Amino acid sequence: MADTAERVQYELSLLPWQSERWAELMERRRNGRFPHALLISGPEGVGKQQFARRLAASLVCETDDLKQAPCGECRACRLVRSGAHPDNLWLSPEEEGKQIRIDAVRTLIGQSSLTTQAHGMRVFVIAPADALNRAAANALLKTLEEPPPSSCLVLVSSRPQRLPQTVRSRCQRIAFRPVADDMARDWLAALGAGEEVEAALAAAGGAPLAALQLLESDELKRTAGMLEDLYQLARRQVNPVSIAQGWAREPAGKQLARLRRVLFDLGRCLAHPGARRLYLPQLAADLQKSVNDINLQGIFKYLDEINRLEREMSHNLNPGMLMEKLVSDWLSLTRPEKH
Ligand SMILES: [Zn+2]
Incomplete structure (x- = not known):
């Protein structure tokens, strides 16, 4: 099962423990109440970034008609998956463990004021959002208060308490919890994980993607x-x-x-x-x-x-x-x- 962890990260499928949160969000979308800013929180290794990627794909998917899911096949979906869709921008630290600085946020805000290149919405993902330094987080406030039309800002964080309260309070929260043992075990088994599943899950604190990474490293x-x-x-x-x-x-x-x-x-x-x-x-x-x-x-x-x-x-x-x-x-x- 080598490289499964890497592959799973870029799939647009819904992880089984995420279906409830997904359904809630799609319900809001059908009712025309889709939030302009989201904060996806939860432990490391439960698939927060996958969820953000799937969401971005569903909002730009060319065959989408407010259905439940991105098709995964159209040009837009494929571009999102490879990280190259012009209306789905990701902001992360230049190096792991480093901060996201204000210049990077200003560039992102500048791009958010442009009109969309294709049909659909522009989706901006900041991951991990807790890497934003204080000035960079503050620079986001105005965008959060007056979001550009047809845009959605998605903050992803396993340590949301590190974000300023002013930023947190302006985002709709989607909170993931550690996954139930049975569900995590079944998911890993379906990917071909063997006897070490129990040890890896225990070590990963019940987070299936983190366990998968442990099994492969x-x-x-x-x-x-x-x-x-x-x-x-x-x-x-x-x-x-x-x-x-x-x-x-x-x-x-x-x-x-x-x-x-x-x-x-x-x-x-x-x-x-x-x-x-x-x-x-x-x-x-x-x-x-x-x-x-x-x-x-x-x-x-x-x-x-x-x-x-x-x-x-x-x-x-x-x-x-x-x-x-x-x-x-x-x-x-x-x-x-x-x-
Ligand atoms: Zn599609």
Whole structure:
């Protein structure tokens, strides 16, 4: 099932857990009450961008007559799918983890005042919208208050609380929740996923697309590797400098996310022995045994530090120094086992 995650991202079909939200929106459309601004929120990996793409296609589809779905075959649908439709513009950070700046928003607003190139509506998608910096978000306000005719602005975010209240309140909210286990399992099985489905779903917090990505990557293995590093550091069995250097070889954002998952597991194991829905159930129990001296407060403190570093990442922190700090903080939280 290689590359299925990549393919699914650009399909225009409706994901099974999205049918209710879709029906509501189409109902509004038939009644002539289609919103000019939408905020699609929900956890990472439930298909928010797919939903936005399908919506964009349905609004420009050449065979559309206020039906329930884009045809997926016409020229307009094909252009939306390949990201090349002139009336469906996407705005994302230039690099993952970076901010969307005001110039980019101004360019988008400039384009929104042009007339449509084909029949249908212009659809502007900003994803992830929480990457907008404060000035860029404020620049959107006027467009949200006086939307250009025949246009729809779609904000996509898994962290909508990071958007200014003034922006959120001007958008119609479409909120997705973690998907029910049965539905997620069936969907993954239909794509050909095998025995690892349960572990991937647990690791992805019930988000099927995130689970699919895990199944197709070596992310689970890498996270297990990080846990092993923490284990060895706690037992003083490894050179801290070489661990920090190893961690710095990969993008800091990814490493911080891995570290946070491992720490969450550890925290849950300490708070509720036998806790369920762990990222790495087996290994987390091992780590718990190895760091008996660490307390829950220490874990929370370390998680706070990870969150703080993550927020400051866009300020060009040196990755080498960042990882050294994380390693030394971990060492001061753990005590080597006495024999
Ligand atoms: Zn079509």
